[in-house]
Amino acid sequence: MPKKPDQLRARDIDRADVCAVLDAALTDGQLAADEHATRSARAMRAETFAALDRLVEDLQLTDEFAAATPALGIDRTPRRWLIPVLAILTAGVVGAVAGLIGRAAADEALPDLTTADGLAYFLAEYRAEFGTTILDEATVYPGYVSFEREGVSGKQDSYVYRGDFDTSGTPTARPSGTPALDLAAIDLARFAPLVAGAPQTTKVPHGRVTYLAIGFAPGAKADAEPVITVYVRNDDGESGRLELALDGEPRAIRPPTS
Incomplete structure (x- = not known):
């Protein structure tokens, strides 16, 4: 017998969508930090749509992006949660942060992966x-996204993600003691306004974020802290970068160079 919509099993991307809604609610003051953390943790453990709905049903969203109450009919297509575009003011810089909007089909365009919603995706x-x-x-x-991860038999595998995960080249030897990082440790709520405002923070006129480097300094020990380096560049060749800890704490700001 077909399941009712609220009994449908949630996917990882559905959990990520709800976390983005919770991030928006934290930003506009609907949720305090402790409640945001509690609900986000529950969202990542949620097994059904019903469990996810309970975490956002009391939040205010615009009509266009409202999280509608699930219908009771059995023919309903599983819905996705959508959030409005947010304007976030931080360190005197206004950053426009697009909400996480999942793809309805595999061939649709990815979000900008250098943004907070793109990283969440x-x-x-x-x-x-x-x-x-x-x-x-x-x-x-x-x-x-180009990335490396631990493979089998002491190897390191390289991948490129463009909507699908494709291997890149042949596995190489992974040095003993190579530190690994947990992407889940990235504080996306703090990262969002910082990356959006990176061109202004680095004082690169008309700059744009060209890429992010997430990892450790060369030769880092196992107990070293990873960093996110935000690279900014403009059409005149001027560039700068902003270095952040995974929790969003700024570590360094490099001024423009040409």
């Missing part, structure tokens, strides 16, 4: 593919 896809959020390092471009 990639994180959900990565978890669904590998059953973990651990990798060695990643370089994130607007349209794709």
Whole structure:
């Protein structure tokens, strides 16, 4: 017998969508930090649509992006949660942060993967593919992600993600003690306004984020802390970068160079 919509099993991408709604509610003051953390943790453990709906049903969203109450009919297509575009003010910089909107079909365009919603999308896809959020390092471009992760028999595998996960080249030897990082440790709520405002923060006129480097400094020890380096560049060749810890704490700001 077909299941009612609220009994349908949730996917990782559905959980990520709800986490994005919760992030929006934290940003506009509907949720306090502790309640946001509690609901986000429950969202990532939720097994059904009903469990996810309960986490967002009391939140205010615009009519266009409202999280509608599930219908009771058995023919309903599983819905997705959508959130409005947010304007976030941080450190004197206004950053426009697009909400996480999942693809309805595999051939639709990916979100900009260098944004917070894009990283959340990639994180959900990565978890669904590998059953973990651990990798060695990643370089994130607007349209794709290149990354390395531990393989079998002491090897390191390279991949490129463009909506699908494709291996890149042949596995190489993975040095003993190579540190790995957990993508789930990235504080996307703090990362969102920082990356959106990176061109202004780095003082690159008319700059744009060209890519992110997520990983460790060369030769880093196992107990080293990974960083996210946000690279900014403009059409005149001026560039700068912003270095962040995974929790969003700024570590360094590099001024423009040509």
